[in-house]
Amino acid sequence: MRIQKGGLGMNQQLELIPQTKHIPQWLADYFYKANSGNYKYKQDFYEKIKNPILQHFAEFIGFELQIIEYPCHSCDGTGKFKHYYYEYGHRYLLRSEPCWHCTDGIYRTAKFTLKKYVLNGVAYHIPCDFDPNVKHLPTVVKGKIAHENIDPQEALIAYIILLWKYDKAEFYYRMYGFVKDGLKPITNLIQKLIRKDNTNDDLPF
Numbered sequence: 001m002r003i004q005k006g007g008l009g010m011n012q013q014l015e016l017i018p019q020t021k022h023i024p025q026w027l028a029d030y031f032y033k034a035n036s037g038n039y040k041y042k043q044d045f046y047e048k049i050k051n052p053i054l055q056h057f058a059e060f061i062g063f064e065l066q067i068i069e070y071p072c073h074s075c076d077g078t079g080k081f082k083h084y085y086y087e088y089g090h091r092y093l094l095r096s097e098p099c100w101h102c103t104d105g106i107y108r109t110a111k112f113t114l115k116k117y118v119l120n121g122v123a124y125h126i127p128c129d130f131d132p133n134v135k136h137l138p139t140v141v142k143g144k145i146a147h148e149n150i151d152p153q154e155a156l157i158a159y160i161i162l163l164w165k166y167d168k169a170e171f172y173y174r175m176y177g178f179v180k181d182g183l184k185p186i187t188n189l190i191q192k193l194i195r196k197d198n199t200n201d202d203l204p205f
Contacts, residue, residue, distance in 0.1 A: 022057040027165065028120035030158035035124065036147040037155020040181070044174075045159045048167050051126055058117035063132045064125065066112040066141040072102035079105040114141060157189055164193045 023031075031053065034045050071077035081099040084091050101107060113128040125145060160178060163171045171193070179187050 022059065022119050023053070025120060027162065028122070030161050031119065032122060032148075033150050033155050033158035034162055037150035037152050037158075039152040039156040039159070041156065041159060041174075045162075046126075048170050049159065049162045050124070053162075053166065054115075054117040054119060054124060054126060058119040058124070061116040061118055061123070063128060063134050064114045064116050064140050066114050066125075066145070068110045068112075068143055069106045070108045070110070072099060072105055072107040074101045074107075075099035075105060077105040079103075153183065153185065156183075156186065160186065160189060161193070168197075 022028075031049070035050060072079075075081045079099055079102065080096040081101075082096045083094040085094045086092070099105070113132060114125040115128050117124050117126070125141065160171070163174065175190050175194075179190055
């Protein structure tokens with residue numbers, strides 16, 4: 001067993017997850033990078049790669065509730081709206097009163113039901129697109145899910161390789177857009193993947 005952050009949630013306790021290998025580890029490493037980084041095609045990664053791979057290869061653990069609290073900007077999250085007056089270039093507090101726009105500094109609370117999966121010993125979440133009809137969902141994901149800071153180009157390369165491996169038609173549909181972005185390492189990667197298709201060569205390379 002190894003220790004991973006469950007879903008990489010912010011304020012979340014470390015948990016022990018069995019290191020079950022569902023896909024080759026080199027692909028799982030690319031999956032982790034593509035899921036963690038921020039890049040132009042991140043939404044496409046969710047739709048074309050993350051959801052299908054988790055649903056087909058990963059182990060479904062259960063449902064979890066994510067709660068995100070958005071602080072009020074009118075009162076700076078204090079719950080008290082402050083009235084000021086200005087004199088000779090200085091600001092002075094006149095009075096404060098309960099903020100009309102929020103409750104105790106929280107403007108809005110959003111709740112999302114997530115599906116939790118484990119892929120090669122690492123936990124991931126995807127939004128649940130139906131009502132799971134579970135009476136008591138454990139509140140274990142508080143705030144937005146944090147990820148490791150992966151270089152955007154490195155994450156994009158990981159996504160492209162996963163797309164080439166798992167959705168060849170989408171890869172060839174998207175490759176002109178990838179090349180048009182003008183990044184030489186991406187262009188070189190596209191050419192290398194195409195050559196591998198033509199020579200029946202396989203990754204990792």
